[in-house]
Amino acid sequence: MFRALKSLFGGRHDAGQLALELEAPAPPRNADELLAHLRSLGLKRIERCELTQNRNVMVSFRGQQLRVHEGYLGAPADVHQAIVAFVEGRTRAERRVAQRRIVAHVVDTPASRGPMRRERTRPDDEPLAERLTAWHARFNAEHFGGKLRPVPVRVSRRMKSRLGHYTAAQKGEQGEIAISWRHLRRHGWDEALHTLLHEMVHQWQDETGRAIDHGAGFRAKARDVGIAAAAKRAPGADPLRFASGQG
Numbered sequence: 001m002f003r004a005l006k007s008l009f010g011g012r013h014d015a016g017q018l019a020l021e022l023e024a025p026a027p028p029r030n031a032d033e034l035l036a037h038l039r040s041l042g043l044k045r046i047e048r049c050e051l052t053q054n055r056n057v058m059v060s061f062r063g064q065q066l067r068v069h070e071g072y073l074g075a076p077a078d079v080h081q082a083i084v085a086f087v088e089g090r091t092r093a094e095r096r097v098a099q100r101r102i103v104a105h106v107v108d109t110p111a112s113r114g115p116m117r118r119e120r121t122r123p124d125d126e127p128l129a130e131r132l133t134a135w136h137a138r139f140n141a142e143h144f145g146g147k148l149r150p151v152p153v154r155v156s157r158r159m160k161s162r163l164g165h166y167t168a169a170q171k172g173e174q175g176e177i178a179i180s181w182r183h184l185r186r187h188g189w190d191e192a193l194h195t196l197l198h199e200m201v202h203q204w205q206d207e208t209g210r211a212i213d214h215g216a217g218f219r220a221k222a223r224d225v226g227i228a229a230a231a232k233r234a235p236g237a238d239p240l241r242f243a244s245g246q247g
């Protein structure tokens, strides 16, 4: 995996080419995919999984419900394994080791970056950001009745574990959407547009006074705008959905 990343970002590839060069399976991208993945690693007692953006809750569970910070979607394999051990571990020692591994994974959140340090798109990535911003306007008209605010969409080279992020508007600053540059390179344009729509659903939650989460309301709206909130998807497995956006 490390080697694959190195060759991918080693500068031997045409920077303008967003080819699908994925070698490892794509990381889970939503709660259901994460749950399925954790099950494949041995998770048994959990029936429901919910993603959070609350930095105070990294991983927690009660009964059959598991809550995981969304920054763990793309966490390394041993962190996912640790989440399973944290839930299923038989001894306290086992669970403690798992816990240590879980919290050692640094989640990339606005809070962890500090409030004043919003990343800027690199000049090289501006054409991508402009294209994503144009798609934002188009999706806004197509799926949200043009009611969402026109927010900047930037390309993030800092984002490692997440595919994209919506930052809620705060006093003095407008909201914004960030799409991971690695995600674009690794999964291609169609997947990045899928992520853009996902983040736009969060923007819609924010601007209509709803909680920003992945609950039932999110899933209903996601289905409404034509993205698979719950379904398992493989990269590139859905060539029709964004077919009009090719090129």
Ligand SMILES: [Zn+2]
Binding pocket: 070, 198, 202, 214
């Ligand atoms: Zn989300």
